[in-house]
Structures are given as structure tokens and as C-alpha cells.
Amino acid sequence: MSDIQRLQPGPLYSGAVIHGGTVYLAGKVSSDSSLDVKGQTRNVLEQIDATLAECGSDKSKLLSVQIWLTDIAAWADMNEVYTAWADADNKPCRATVESALAAPEFLVEIMCVAAR
């Protein structure tokens, strides 16, 4: 077990789990659900930056990203914020699909796997 580290413990899940050279992040939703989809995306990406930093990683080491939008029509707005944030030379794999999220006020959720 010594090779598994768990960060940001919460009632339902850990915010991040490190195993070997791989970092798994929980699906993140905006801490401010009054924001529009661009604002929520920005909020989520800031949480991802902070969590990756805690794990000794950063966005240039992202491997794979899953994005859920409650309304796929928000795809272009989410992408505008996402591509401004992404490391242009080190883009992870990605899939973006539509799903309802844990509460209706959440417009976007992002879950990542990164290298350390």
C-alpha cells in the first residue's frame, strides 16, 4: 500500500490519488455554481491546476481528460476557456460528452489522469 497516496480526503472520494507515476484526479465541478459555463470551466481548471501542483504534477503532464457538459451546446464556450488554458505543446487526450451532473446547477465536470 505504500505506493498509493491519497490527497484531499472528502466524504465521498479523494480529490486525487497517486499510484506509481500516475495521478488520478476526481471529477471536479465549479465551487461557484452561479457562474456561466465559461466561468465554471475556468473555476474547474483552476482547481485542476491546484490539485496537480499538490501532486507534484502540472497541466503539461496531463495524459487523458474526460469532460461532461450538461448541455453539449456549451461545447464551444467550454472549449474557448479550455484551449486558452491548455499547454499548447502538451495536449492530453480527451473525450467530451453530455450527461446530467450531480446537481442541476453544475454545467461542466472534468476528470483527469496525469503523469507525475
Added chain:
Amino acid sequence: MSDIQRLQPGPLYSGAVIHGGTVYLAGKVSSDSSLDVKGQTRNVLEQIDATLAECGSDKSKLLSVQIWLTDIAAWADMNEVYTAWADADNKPCRATVESALAAPEFLVEIMCVAAR
């Protein structure tokens, strides 16, 4: 190829695949689809325990979990069963979203990645 082990072969997929120190489980649905969402969650988690044991792992080594609910309104009921089951000191990352599943009688599906 000697470093990939496949368990629980089925017509569509393997129930578990082990590669290096990482165990991938197929998305599990309840073997008894007459149960309510709490019962189906319990049934799925029992299958996950059994499959992890076959792989030489257990729930304390879970890294990342994806949960799909056919109705996100069942979130609290699913969580009640999930948190009673989870290893409180070793919670994996998690994302829970709403999606229709392979057949309408399935109310919850859970897919995991664990360490061995």
C-alpha cells in the same frame, strides 16, 4: 504480452484486465435487475469486491471510480450504500454522472481502476 492478464472472459469484454500494477475492471451492472437502486448498488459493489479479490486486489487499493446513474436523482440513495461500503481511509477518486445504460432495468453502473 506476458504482462497482460485477462479475467472473466465474456462475449463482449473481459471482466478485469491486469497490466503491470494496475487493474482495470469492466463497468458492472446488477446481476438482479429487479432490485431498487440501493439493492443494485449493493449487488454491483459485491461483484467489484469479488473481482478485485480475483485480481489480488481489494477496495482499499481502488484508485479511480466512474459511476453512471440512469436517474441522477438516485445520487443520495447510491451514495448511502457506496459510503457504507467504501474503505473510509482509502477512498478512490470518483465521478458520477447520468447516462442511460445498456438496458432500461439497470439503474447504476460502476467502472473501477485499482492498484494490485
Added chain:
Amino acid sequence: MSDIQRLQPGPLYSGAVIHGGTVYLAGKVSSDSSLDVKGQTRNVLEQIDATLAECGSDKSKLLSVQIWLTDIAAWADMNEVYTAWADADNKPCRATVESALAAPEFLVEIMCVAAR
């Protein structure tokens, strides 16, 4: 960083990322969206074969697969093409759920993790 390789760079994501012995593929949709779900599935699986080959892998080394259908009623049609394509002795784990995809003409999206 020397242990991360990124292939098929695009505006939003890389088509594949290799880290250690693990290959992550982006969610693939059909390059010809006029096809029916069987044709789109075939098209996506051909892209996966080509991308795995670029990564020094192949379908016999697939570990875990996620499939999204815009209409879960297409499950049997997708499976007919998928099982004809899959390596019968080396089936990956899998989960298949319903989600709307980036554009309404896409009927199926598949995202994979493989060993190298």
C-alpha cells in the same frame, strides 16, 4: 517529461499519449458522419487500429474501452461490428453508456487505454 509522447496533435487534444507502458487514446468519432451506426463504428475502429499501430500497440493489447452511443438502442448494431473486430482472445474491459456527443451527427464515440 521525456517519458511522455504525444501523437496526432490537434487544436483541442492529442489523438494519443504514451506514458510508460500505457497508451491513452482520445475519444474517436467517425470521420464520415453520414454513415449509420454500424458504419460509424467500423470507421472509429479503423481509426483506433491505425492510432494503436502508430503507438507501437495493437487491439490485442487493449486494456479498457469506453463507448458512448447517442441512442442506446443502437447497442446491438454497434456490438455486431465491435465483436467482429475485437481480438476474441484478448478482450479489454468495457463500459457502454448513452450520451449526446459533440455534434448530433455522431452516433458513437470510443475511447481506449492500451498497453504498449
